[in-house]
Amino acid sequence: MAAKKAEQALVDQWRDILALHARTQCELDRALHQHNLCASDFEVLDVLAEASAPDDTCSYRVQEISERVHLSQSALSRLIARLEKDGLVERAMCAEDRRGVRVALTGKGRALHGEVLPVQRAVLTRMLAGDRTE
Numbered sequence: 001m002a003a004k005k006a007e008q009a010l011v012d013q014w015r016d017i018l019a020l021h022a023r024t025q026c027e028l029d030r031a032l033h034q035h036n037l038c039a040s041d042f043e044v045l046d047v048l049a050e051a052s053a054p055d056d057t058c059s060y061r062v063q064e065i066s067e068r069v070h071l072s073q074s075a076l077s078r079l080i081a082r083l084e085k086d087g088l089v090e091r092a093m094c095a096e097d098r099r100g101v102r103v104a105l106t107g108k109g110r111a112l113h114g115e116v117l118p119v120q121r122a123v124l125t126r127m128l129a130g131d132r133t134e
Contacts, residue, residue, distance in 0.1 A: 024127040031123050035116050036086075040079055042120055043069045045088065045113040048105045059092070059104035088112060 028039035037045075047068045051058045066076050080103055083089045088109035092102050105113065 020127070024124070027123050027127055028120060031119050032116060035112065035119070037112075037116060039120075040069065040071060041083060042113075042116060044076070044079060044083065044103075045105065045109055046117070046120070048089065048103065049110065049113045049117075051104075059102040062101050062103060065103060083109070 025039050028042070032038060032042055044065060047065055048060060051060055062073070062076060062080065065080075066073055069076065071079065080089060080091065084091055087106055089103050090106055092104070093100070
């Protein structure tokens with residue numbers, strides 16, 4: 001009986017984590033929509049912004065981004081293509097491995113990231129601190 005209660009508590013905890021993630025993702029999508037971004041778009045921009053200083057042109061391989069944003073390779077490729085079409089990122093062949101693709105922020109992408117960063121961080125602060133009122 002105690003084992004069953006412990007197992008149920010574990011399942012309940014897992015479902016609470018999933019619910020918090022879903023609510024937070026929805027709030028991020030809603031807040032970022034006015035900037036024509038969704039939460040996944042911002043995550044890619046944020047990962048790329050962390051890769052380098054503002055005057056740097058550092059980039060990540062698509063596989064490295066995929067590991068950080070938890071998207072499938074195909075979903076990430078479509079997302080990157082959309083960001084590239086909007087002029088926010090640029091893709092180039094890897095110098096070290098011509099089969100690979102590197103992605104970097106453009107100036108426009110870095111500017112949009114800087115504008116949207118406080119919005120995303122405010123949503124995270126509110127949602128993860130437990131204050132879910134608007």
